[in-house]
Amino acid sequence: MLVEEIMKTNIITLSPSATIAEAWNLLQENHIRHIPITNEEYQVVGIVSDRDVRDATPSIFNKESNQKELENKIQSIMSEPVVTVHPLDFVEEVARIFYDEEFACLPVVRNDKLVGIITEKDMLHTLIQLTGTNVQSSQIEVKVPHKPGILPEVAAVFGARKTNISSVLVYPYNDDPNYKILVFRVQTMNPMPVIQDLRKAGYELMWPNNIVEPKL
Incomplete structure (x- = not known):
């Protein structure tokens, strides 16, 4: 997903x-x-x-405060220089900037001109959209070899049941480089059949991991 797909383009700005x-009123x-x-130049x-x-x-x-301070120019308190991103940057990479720099907002710039803004929200x-938690679904986590x-291979088990996968995430398994966790969100309110198929295929489920297999 690209920044241009989620950025706001209706931007409120001020001059220095x-x-x-x-600024307070805006x-x-x-x-x-x-x-x-x-x-x-809208830079x-x-x-x-x-x-x-x-x-x-x-x-x-503070009754003795000087209200004239409100008439000071905004350039006296603005942060500069400003870290910016490009509309064609990947959202995942921009998320890293938010985390590393502890930013709450990033202007989006193309050809040195402001074209959008992106926030923590x-x-x-x-x-939420990338993880599929915005739609009604069930979550299944499978521990697999890192190969x-x-x-x-695992997705084929879902396909055999004609179970629709709304999202897939891949996580490392603790500090063990030989394994990883596949997190599937599937659009079914009864995931038991595919869970049983995964176990029969020999896969270790991290979630759900407390369901007792029914006796035949």
Whole structure:
């Protein structure tokens, strides 16, 4: 999945000469947490968060606070330089940037111009879609040898039952490089037949792992 498939393109921006008060009003009125700061060529020169603005806003409990601080230019509190991503970047790679850098928002830039924005919430929503948890389904986890061709081999068991697979994830098995975990989400509310087939085929199930086989 590419960034351009999940980014928001209706972007609210400010110029560096805008005031902190303007930023505060935009954040409140639009229920957003970040505002990219752009120049006349729509190039990203900074970014401000709701936290940046709150920290620069005089406290309502301090009667002696100077409200003139709200008229300071936004460039005085914006973060720069700004890390950006491209619309054709893979979402999985961008997720790594969010994690490593602890970002909550990333501007999306093409040809040095702002074209979109992606947030933590967008990433979480995408993760839900990629894992298939947004549809009614059952989860089956299978421990398999880490060898070529194992995925289609296991998937064939589902195919024999004509069970629709909505998503497949692959995880490492603890620290053992000889095994991995295949996580299938299948669109059936009764996964018992395919679970029995997997066990009969000799596969070890990590989940469900507490179902007693019925006696024949």
